[in-house]
Amino acid sequence: MELVKKLLKGDRLSLARAISLIEGRDDSVRKILDEVYHLTGQAFIIGITGPPGAGKSTVTDKLVAEIRKKGEKVAVVAIDPSSPFTGGAILGDRIRMQSHNADTGVYIRSLGTRGKHGGLSKSAKDVVMLLDAAGFQWIIVETAGVGQTELDILKLAHGVCVVLVPESGDGIQMMKAGLMEIADIFVVNKSDRPEADKVVRELVTMVGLGDALKHHDDEPGSFWSVPVVKTKATFAEGIFDLFETIQKYKEFAVKSGKLSEKRESFLSDEISEIISDKIDRKLRKKLTSDEGRKQLAEVMQKAKTPHELAEKLLKEIT
Amino acid sequence: MELVKKLLKGDRLSLARAISLIEGRDDSVRKILDEVYHLTGQAFIIGITGPPGAGKSTVTDKLVAEIRKKGEKVAVVAIDPSSPFTGGAILGDRIRMQSHNADTGVYIRSLGTRGKHGGLSKSAKDVVMLLDAAGFQWIIVETAGVGQTELDILKLAHGVCVVLVPESGDGIQMMKAGLMEIADIFVVNKSDRPEADKVVRELVTMVGLGDALKHHDDEPGSFWSVPVVKTKATFAEGIFDLFETIQKYKEFAVKSGKLSEKRESFLSDEISEIISDKIDRKLRKKLTSDEGRKQLAEVMQKAKTPHELAEKLLKEIT
Numbered sequence: 239m240e241l242v243k244k245l246l247k248g249d250r251l252s253l254a255r256a257i258s259l260i261e262g263r264d265d266s267v268r269k270i271l272d273e274v275y276h277l278t279g280q281a282f283i284i285g286i287t288g289p290p291g292a293g294k295s296t297v298t299d300k301l302v303a304e305i306r307k308k309g310e311k312v313a314v315v316a317i318d319p320s321s322p323f324t325g326g327a328i329l330g331d332r333i334r335m336q337s338h339n340a341d342t343g344v345y346i347r348s349l350g351t352r353g354k355h356g357g358l359s360k361s362a363k364d365v366v367m368l369l370d371a372a373g374f375q376w377i378i379v380e381t382a383g384v385g386q387t388e389l390d391i392l393k394l395a396h397g398v399c400v401v402l403v404p405e406s407g408d409g410i411q412m413m414k415a416g417l418m419e420i421a422d423i424f425v426v427n428k429s430d431r432p433e434a435d436k437v438v439r440e441l442v443t444m445v446g447l448g449d450a451l452k453h454h455d456d457e458p459g460s461f462w463s464v465p466v467v468k469t470k471a472t473f474a475e476g477i478f479d480l481f482e483t484i485q486k487y488k489e490f491a492v493k494s495g496k497l498s499e500k501r502e503s504f505l506s507d508e509i510s511e512i513i514s515d516k517i518d519r520k521l522r523k524k525l526t527s528d529e530g531r532k533q534l535a536e537v538m539q540k541a542k543t544p545h546e547l548a549e550k551l552l553k554e555i556t
Numbered sequence: 557m558e559l560v561k562k563l564l565k566g567d568r569l570s571l572a573r574a575i576s577l578i579e580g581r582d583d584s585v586r587k588i589l590d591e592v593y594h595l596t597g598q599a600f601i602i603g604i605t606g607p608p609g610a611g612k613s614t615v616t617d618k619l620v621a622e623i624r625k626k627g628e629k630v631a632v633v634a635i636d637p638s639s640p641f642t643g644g645a646i647l648g649d650r651i652r653m654q655s656h657n658a659d660t661g662v663y664i665r666s667l668g669t670r671g672k673h674g675g676l677s678k679s680a681k682d683v684v685m686l687l688d689a690a691g692f693q694w695i696i697v698e699t700a701g702v703g704q705t706e707l708d709i710l711k712l713a714h715g716v717c718v719v720l721v722p723e724s725g726d727g728i729q730m731m732k733a734g735l736m737e738i739a740d741i742f743v744v745n746k747s748d749r750p751e752a753d754k755v756v757r758e759l760v761t762m763v764g765l766g767d768a769l770k771h772h773d774d775e776p777g778s779f780w781s782v783p784v785v786k787t788k789a790t791f792a793e794g795i796f797d798l799f800e801t802i803q804k805y806k807e808f809a810v811k812s813g814k815l816s817e818k819r820e821s822f823l824s825d826e827i828s829e830i831i832s833d834k835i836d837r838k839l840r841k842k843l844t845s846d847e848g849r850k851q852l853a854e855v856m857q858k859a860k861t862p863h864e865l866a867e868k869l870l871k872e873i874t
Contacts, residue, residue, distance in 0.1 A: 268863055276858040498856075505855060505862060506843050512866035513839060514832045521831060525824050537823060538816075540594040544823060545586055548830035556874030 239266075242273045245372055248342065253372060257347055260364045271364060274371035279501065281370040282488050285395025286380045287420070292401040293427040296471040298380050302344055303474070304481045305376050313345040313374040315365055317381045345374065360511055363394055363504075393507060396500055397422045397487045399480070402441075404433035418444060421464055422487055425480060429468040441466045462490050520555040557584075560591045563690055566660065571690055575665055578682045589682060592689035597819065599688040600806050603713025604698045605738070610719040611745040614789040616698045620662055621792070622799045623694050631663040631692040633683055635699040663692065678829060681712055681822075710738055711825060714818055715805045717798070719743045720759075722751035736762060739782055740805055743798060747786040759784045780808050838873040 244252035260267050286294050286301075298314055305312040338344040349362055362379065369377050381391050391398055400421035424441050426434055445464045453461045467483050469476030491497040524530045530551075537547050562570035578585050604612050604619075616632055623630045656662040667680055680697065687695050699709050709716055718739035742759050744752055763782045771779045785801050787794030809815040842848045848869075855865050 272861045272863055275861040279856075279858075502852060502856060506852060508862050509843070509852075509855075509866045509869065510836060510839055512863060513870050514835060516866070516870065517832060517835055518828060521828055525827070534820060534824060534827075537827075538597075538820060540597075543590045543593040544826050545590055545830060548827045548834070551827065552831050552834065552874075556870075 239269060239273060242270055245368075246274065246277070248373075250342065250345065253345065253368075254347075256368060257365050260368065261349060261361050263361070267364065271367060274368060277371035277373075278367050279370065281366075281374055281377045282497075283366060283370075283377045283379060283394065283396045284484060285391040285398040286378055286401060287391050287398065288401035288417070288425075289403075289406050290382065292403045292406060293471050294380055294382075294401050297399075297401050297425060297427060297469060297477070297480070298378055300469075300471050300474045300477040301378065301481060301484075302338060302346075304477050306338075306341065306343055309343075310375045311343045311373060312376040312378065313369040313372075314347070314378045314380060315362060315369070316346070316348040317362060317379065345369065345372075360515070363508065366394060392420055393504065396491060396497055397484065399423045399425050399484070401425045401427050402437065403428045404431045404437050406437070418448070422462065423480070423483055424464060424466040425469055425476075426466060427469045427471050429476065430470055434468070438466050438468060460494075462487065462494075462496075517555065521551060524551060524555055557587060557591060560588055563686075564592065564595070566691075568660065568663065571663065571686075572665075574686060575683050578686065579667060579679050581679070585682065589685060592686060595689035595691075596685050597688070599684075599692055599695045600815075601684060601688075601695045601697060601712065601714045602802060603709040603716040604696055604719060605709050605716065606719035606735070606743075607721075607724050608700065610721045610724060611789050612698055612700075612719050615717075615719055615743060615745060615787060615795070615798070616696055618787075618789050618792045618795040619696065619799060619802075620656060620664075622795050624656070624659065624661055627661075628693045629661040629691060630694040630696065631687040631690075632665070632696045632698060633680060633687070634664070634666040635680060635697065663687065663690075678833075681826065684712065711822065714809060714815055715740045715802065717741045717743050717802070719745050720755065721746045722749045722755050724755070736766070740780065741798070741801055742782060742784040743787055744784060745787045745789050747794065748788055752786070756784050756786060778812075780805065780812075780814075835873065839869060842869060842873055 241252050241256055245256050256270055259270065284301075286298055288294055295316070298316075302312050302314060338346070347365070349365060366377055366379065379391065379395055398420050400417050400423070402417075402424065403426070424445075426438050426441070428434070429438075445466070449461070449463050453463075465483055467476060467480045469480060471477065488497075491500075525534060533542075533547055533550070536542050537544055559570050559574055563574050574588055577588065602619075604616055606612055613634070616634075620630050620632060656664070665683070667683060684695055684697065697709065697713055716738050718735050718741070720735075720742065721744070742763075744756050744759070746752070747756075763784070767779070767781050771781075783801050785794060785798045787798060789795065806815075809818075843852060851860075851865055851868070854860050855862055
């Protein structure tokens with residue numbers, strides 16, 4: 239495919255077009271992904287999540303600048319929490335791109351959350367794969383902190399930064415929200431606000447407690463103790479530290495085997511998704527056919543149970 | 557099954573045990589559901605959702621009392637927004653039951669959101685089916701308004717009440733949250749608060765606008781115009797009106813064919829879920845076998861693409 243060749247050579251317009259094809263679940267998606275697959279597996283994928291208003295976009299933007307100082311290529315995929323109903327396009331990609339405008343080492347793209355189950359969509363994973371193949375060494379996936387997407391980030395990112403602000407609430411609330419369990423790094427942003435130090439202390443205490451419970455028999459250094467990094471992202475303060483910490487985490491993930499473990503588990507999930515997509519499509523076709531509607535009607539009238547019909551259909555479509 | 561026979565005769569302990577089996581995805585689930593399936597399709601399922609703090613539980617509890625005045629049986633399934641990580645059990649079912657304690661026409665049960673994708677779990681649907689078979693004419697599914705669960709309620713409820721309070725924000729925010737698109741009935745609770753009338757006016761205006769756009773060619777009476785009901789649930793005020801409105805909606809749904817349309821669509825979803833569950837289980841088994849791991853390793857090493865392996869596995873497991 240001409241498009242793929244061009245995007246691999248660094249043509250941004252082709253990259254943008256390929257991403258749009260992926261987003262629209264075009265029939266060519268499989269071909270695109272098959273063609274680039276052998277180039278993937280190089281990027282480190284950073285998830286950035288946290289409650290609304292924590293400053294995730296600002297942290298991301300400054301992190302991009304910091305990564306660029308090292309001369310490494312970085313792509314940002316921002317997942318938009320638009321209603322699955324409106325399925326909406328979004329945000330100011332162009333506005334966000336402005337500060338990195340002339341820089342071909344940066345690519346920023348927003349995606350809607352149009353996934354079957356509303357969370358991080360299959361498209362997001364495919365887009366990340368494409369960006370990986372296109373040679374971006376770092377890929378930042380930024381998810382708006384609403385509901386399920388925080389958790390789905392675990393299925394996509396190699397390391398997760400949870401961005402909090404002093405107003406995010408106390409430690410107990412954060413634990414309840416499940417944020418403690420997904421963070422590889424905590425970022426306390428807007429750290430000049432009152433209460434910031436209290437939040438940092440609480441987080442450090444909770445991390446320490448968790449370590450004591452989970453790792454009491456482990457050698458120091460053999461496990462990752464979640465660090466807490468303070469930032470004032472608007473002024474780019476603390477961002478150098480944050481990137482250092484991310485690099486340390488990456489090193490740990492490589493050495494400990496955690497990274498390849500995650501890659502294998504993501505791959506296994508992907509294969510499972512490809513298969514269920516395929517089955518689902520065949521099934522929908524079947525169920526909307528005349529014969530399928532007749533069979534559904536039989537179940538509606540209790541002549542068969544759903545399980546019985548499911549078994550029959552499964553035999554027919556495979 | 558003895559258990560099923562007993563629960564169908566009204567034995568509450570057996571009902572509770574069967575629900576626990578469903579929640580734990582016990583192997584007997586299919587047998588239970590197959591055995592009761594022919595008794596289902598009688599209940600009307602009301603979804604109650606809305607932002608946190610809107611008073612959904614109170615509205616639900618008073619609605620239960622109102623339904624009981626008519627002598628009809630009612631069950632409540634409360635979906636808990638517990639973290640998918642903690643998977644937690646929950647709430648004060650017992651506390652909530654107390655006011656209906658001696659009443660065998662009421663059954664209340666909380667479920668965790670342990671679904672594969674974090675939303676309303678497959679278990680919730682199965683529990684609703686069981687309660688339907690057990691003879692509850694009304695089943696209220698109450699979902700905490702966090703993220704995806706509001707939307708998933710559409711896949712389960714025959715009619716959805718969205719409960720708001722004056723503090724829920726203005727109309728634009730509600731539209732953004734997708735609440736306009738899921739409501740069959742709006743409930744403005746705590747309607748004695750300042751701003752309540754403003755919210756009611758905004759909702760009425762927006763419903764009117766939507767009707768004008770979507771139904772400008774339809775006969776009056778041929779479509780459902782979403783009503784706005786004011787309640788002070790703590791004092792049971794407005795609950796009579798609310799139940800009247802729900803009954804009117806039910807009548808509309810029956811007459812217009814909307815109810816059987818929904819039932820058919822839910823059934824078709826269920827069959828699709830049963831099938832993907834089956835496939836998923838087989839696949840996981842395959843992928844964790846020695847042979848499966850070898851095949852995964854090949855893809856990791858780029859000797860095959862994920863799509864190629866998926867196709868191979870699909871042939872093998874079906």
